[in-house]
Amino acid sequence: MRIVSVAAVAACLAACGGPQTSQANNSAANISNDARPAPTASASAVTNASIFDPAPSKDEAMRIHHDRHEGMEAIGKDNKIIKQELNASVPNLDLMRSTAAKMSTLSEQASGWFHAGTGQELGKSGAKPEIWQNQADVAAKLSDFQKAMKAFSQTANGSDVGAMKSQFANLAGTCKACHDKYRMEMHH
Numbered sequence: 351m352r353i354v355s356v357a358a359v360a361a362c363l364a365a366c367g368g369p370q371t372s373q374a375n376n377s378a379a380n381i382s383n384d385a386r387p388a389p390t391a392s393a394s395a396v397t398n399a400s401i402f403d404p405a406p407s408k409d410e411a412m413r414i415h416h417d418r419h420e421g422m423e424a425i426g427k428d429n430k431i432i433k434q435e436l437n438a439s440v441p442n443l444d445l446m447r448s449t450a451a452k453m454s455t456l457s458e459q460a461s462g463w464f465h466a467g468t469g470q471e472l473g474k475s476g477a478k479p480e481i482w483q484n485q486a487d488v489a490a491k492l493s494d495f496q497k498a499m500k501a502f503s504q505t506a507n508g509s510d511v512g513a514m515k516s517q518f519a520n521l522a523g524t525c526k527a528c529h530d531k532y533r534m535e536m537h538h
């Protein structure tokens with residue numbers, strides 16, 4: 351998925367020229383707003399492919415089921431590090447920035463974690479079946495998370511700790527919005 355959108359951005363950079371590239375950058379948002387099954391093959395169909403399309407094979411489904419769990423756990427750890435630093439009397443900005451960068455990458459990868467057939471049918475998972483019954487809503491919540499993550503990272507590259515705290519609170523709200531409806535606690 352990510353490779354496709356990077357390719358689309360590259361294609362547009364080549365074809366559209368400067369100012370138009372913001373359209374390519376919006377392609378992630380278009381995916382989120384469009385949960386319809388992708389139409390037949392064309393450049394735009396590829397970029398609009400649903401993040402909920404069934405996994406192409408059983409092996410892929412197993413991998414995604416695993417990646418989602420590991421990825422979310424890593425996001426949770428990064429989140430804790432940032433929270434600790436923001437609460438410290440002297441936050442370690444370098445650590446916060448590098449952690450935010452890792453977490454941003456994971457937030458983009460999360461677009462590949464919701465393919466159909468990767469839920470509890472494959473074994474233990476905190477992903478509720480409701481995810482696949484409310485695709486447009488899940489896509490919107492994922493997109494809110496990705497946007498809040500970007501906004502936080504940008505702020506973290508500055509030096510206004512107050513602004514970082516407020517963006518971080520926003521970000522935490524986007525985790526909660528998705529978890530409240532679509533995640534159940536797993537007891538290991």
Ligand code: HEC
Binds near residue numbers: 415419474476492524
């Ligand atoms: C779009 C929905 C969504 C968003 C946004 C989201 N999560 Fe999750 N999260 C899930 C789902 C679904 C699971 C269960 C995954 C599984 O077990 O397959 C999960 C699981 C987790 C887990 C437990 C690991 C696991 O797999 O059981 C942690 C920790 C976590 N999320 C942290 C976060 C944090 C921190 C944020 C925000 C910075 C966040 N998540 C944003 C959907 C989301």
